[in-house]
Amino acid sequence: MKIGRIETFYVPPRWLFVRVESDDGAVGWGEASLEGHAEAVDGAFEALRDRFIGHDPRRIEDIWQVSYRGGFYRGGPVLMSALAGLEQSLWDLKGKVVGLPAWEMLGGRVRDKIRAYAWIGGDRPSEIADAAKVRRDQGFSAVKMNATAELDWIGTPRLFDEVVKRVEAAQATGMDVGLDFHGRVHRPMAKQLAKVLEPLGLLFIEEPLLSENPDGLRQIAELTSTPIALGERLFSRWDFKPFFEMGAVDIIQPDLSHAGGILECRKIAAMAETYDIAVAPHCPLGPLALASCLQLAACTPNVAIQEMSLGIHYNVGHDLLEFCSDQQVLTPEDGYLRIPQGPGLGITIDEDAVREAHKERHRWRNPVWRHSDGSFAEW
Structure with missing residues (x-):
């Protein structure tokens, strides 16, 4: 079994879904949502596709280690959110192949x-x-x-x-x-x-x-x-x-x-x-x-x-x-x-609804608040 496709979907209001499909048709879903930064996380998937298309999706720990350590620069919200969405989708795919929940x-x-x-x-x-x-x-x-x-x-x-x-x-x-x-x-x-x-x-x-x-x-x-x-x-x-x-x-x-x-x-x-x-x-x-x-x-x-x-x-x-x-x-x-x-x-995603929602490609951004004196307030 090899990874054949890794797709990302902008799903309103502010989510980024991940779909992984193996070469024999097994599918897994994950979520790489990083509120307000969907485009940045989506961009990180370009490197993940280059590295893991053709890789065995059942080797989840190996994929995680290579993804985290193999790019020299590591950690942070963008790279870790992309890795999280990919990793979740691999557990979903593997569980569906073997008929077991991830837990x-x-x-x-x-x-x-x-x-x-x-x-x-x-x-x-x-x-x-x-x-x-x-x-x-x-x-x-x-x-x-x-x-x-x-x-x-x-x-x-x-x-x-x-x-x-x-x-x-x-x-x-x-x-x-x-x-x-x-x-x-x-x-x-x-x-x-x-x-x-x-x-x-x-x-x-x-x-x-x-x-x-x-x-x-x-x-x-x-x-x-x-x-x-x-x-x-x-x-x-x-x-x-x-x-x-x-x-x-x-x-x-x-x-x-x-x-x-x-x-x-x-x-x-x-x-x-x-x-x-x-x-x-x-x-x-x-x-x-x-x-x-x-x-x-x-x-x-x-x-x-x-x-x-x-x-x-x-x-x-x-x-x-x-x-x-x-x-x-x-x-x-x-x-x-x-x-x-x-x-x-353990859940079933309505793929048609996700693909339809993705056509709008949301551009959600974090709101900004200010104190009564006009200075910036933490979100």
Whole structure:
């Protein structure tokens, strides 16, 4: 068996799907979505095609090693996202050939389902409460929300009170809450806000500082008992290693479409397990990314919860499930997502719909926010 074709598809709102076909007609799908940079990732596939057309698709680890190490320059969001999408598609193809889910080939199932959460937005407590109720009706028992868009270097207790009220509004609907700082808050304010939030019993605070400031993250971790989460902007086990060693994180959030794919994230999770660190994969992406995350959750003991982006609001008019032929596989129930039982990634992609959507070739770009004084604000 040889790889005969590697195709990429721009799928709205902001996804990049990968399709690999062997010379005897076996097909696998993956997702190489890197929000706002689809063209760059697509360009990286030119080198992957040159190197791997004619290669045995079942030799997944060999393909990963050659791809990562064979180009001299390695790592980073673009190359690792391309490699992730290719790697996912190879697990999907191999699983369909041998009739096994990817999790079965990676050691077998350790759970039947995984708890899931979804993002909510809103400026006022009433808006947050309404959004949380929508998620509850969709089958979730946990949500994540932004901490704030306003806190900069210095602030006031009034701003802290607004954050607390928004969290309490979501919790009043029966939801558990994780709070995402998005790296928007500078260290002096992040330290104060972490202390103010501690009594609320949050699932986690995410990116209280950017991962570019590991010493600051360690300081915050020492100030609060609330779990610290980060990792969506880290792209390999080497990127995660220093955070494990310094004790600056309690929950890691690798993105399986940014951090090298399913097996690389399984290796990252195994490293985390030795430090008693939980895994909550980042996934505000499409169905193939989510299906890949569920393969990881199935066979990885320290995966604790899974993010998903259900609904058209978050996905800018497109639903996570619209390109799936078997939507129930990725639908939450009683707060959980079931582990897919089908071969490969366990979902079926509507290829005709994907090819039709690709004709538009989306040009999604990250929005830009500014503080009230006109200065740039972190996304």
